[in-house]
Amino acid sequence: MKITAVRVEVVSEPKHHAVRDAIQLLDRDGHVVTTIETDEGVAGRSDTYFGREPSSPAILARIVQDQLAPAIVGSDPRLIRGIREQLRALTDYQGTAGLSTFGMAAVDLALWDLLGRSLEVPVWQLLGARRDAIPTYAMVGWLELDETALADVAVRAIEQGFRGVKMKVGGGTLHEDISRMRAVRSAIGDEPDLMVDANQAFDYAEALSRGRAYEELGVRWFEEPLPAHDTAAHVRLADKLDVPIATGENRYGQRAFTDLITAGGVGVVQPDLRRAGGLTDCLEVGLLAAGMGVPYASHGGGAHIHVLAALPNTLYMESGLLPEDGSVHLTDGTYPLPTEPGLTGWARF
Ligand SMILES: [Mg+2]
Incomplete structure (x- = not known):
């Protein structure tokens, strides 16, 4: 061919x-x-x-x-x-x-x-799948939402069957973050996972002090606390905090993950299909992480579902809210694998 x-x-x-x-x-x-x-x-x-x-x-x-x-x-x-x-x-x-x-x-x-x-097969079959359904959470907590709208959308995600929700932090003071996090936690209850994402906004000292406050509130992970390129600062931060440091969506190519993973700078690795270089590089990053005992949670969903089906260390797929047309249903907080040939995926992001 x-x-x-x-x-x-x-x-x-x-x-x-x-x-x-x-x-x-x-x-x-x-x-x-x-x-x-x-x-x-x-x-x-x-x-x-x-x-x-x-x-x-x-x-x-x-x-x-x-x-x-x-x-x-x-x-x-x-x-x-x-x-x-x-x-x-x-x-x-x-x-x-x-x-x-x-x-x-x-x-x-x-x-x-x-x-x-x-x-004429879905790609997950070519990769040697490990599982037939993918645990998923919803990224719904954007900073333009006030506390009421934030709590409402978090509840909607849990009602749709997601296992947890993620919200943005770092747009204002730590006091504001804590108030918003408490609003979400009290709306969704104690059971679902709650993750926070700072999108690289902090320096080391700020990431450390906010990270200590976030972990007191029981978050599942602290995402992109620092500028993505700074491996040494991630290693120091991971050493000081108990909450897992999640990062990876702004690293380019499979080779950019080797130092980060082997040095212990990441507790949940999160490659992005576009920036990591496609399915091939995401799969290789995931296998390196698996060898080092680091869980994998995709940045975004879509075609990433095939990688998540194959990896031994899959933790979560990231998703937005489910489509309003009712075309997708979660079962026990998981997405079913697509059945169409090729890369067609369920999740939108
Ligand atoms: Mg993120």
Whole structure:
């Protein structure tokens, strides 16, 4: 089988409801749809999402179309890791991180989709699944919500069957964080997990003092307490706090996780399919983490469900609220695995 063409389509629109975390307003709904076609008629597709910066989808599309596509047309699409190494070498001069990694992920995910479709099985079957349903929680606690709206949406998530909820912190004072966390905890009761996410907002001293307060309130993990690149600070923080440090969504490529995991700087590893480099790199990060006894919780859901099905150390899939149309139901707090060939996933994020 040979790749005959790579097509990209750009969609970028304002979001109807903008959301806020500690460092940014997410006000766009941008996508790049990448389709890889073959001489045998079967095609694979990926959908790369952007939450802000209206220009980003168009820039990614140029990278995929002008740089990556010419290098892989004519290749066997089943040599997924071979193509990854080729694209890494190709983008090394401009930097393999950033939108280069988004581009490599777009290709990687389309290739896995293509492989599943060519064999007419969902990708989790090709990975050797460990489980047939994925524990899930809902990220619903955005900073633009006042305490009443925050508590309401957390209750809605628990009513939909999620095992826990996550809320943003760090948008204001520690006192405000604590008040919001108490409002959510009293609304959802003692049983569900509650996670907090600072989106890299703190320096070390602030992360330590807030982390001590968060752990007193019994949170399941403290996410992105520090700038994502600073491995040494993560190691020091993890040493001081009992609550697990969760991070990974802003690390680029599988190689960026090795030091973090082996040095003990992460208690729950959270790769992002786009920034880590696709399904292949997320799977490899997850297996490294498994070897070091570190649980894996995906950043976002979607096609990530296939990785979560396969890994031995899966803790959680991240999701938004379930679709209003009732098309998805959770059973005992878990998503069922998709049955369609390729990469089709259940969760939206
Ligand atoms: Mg996060």
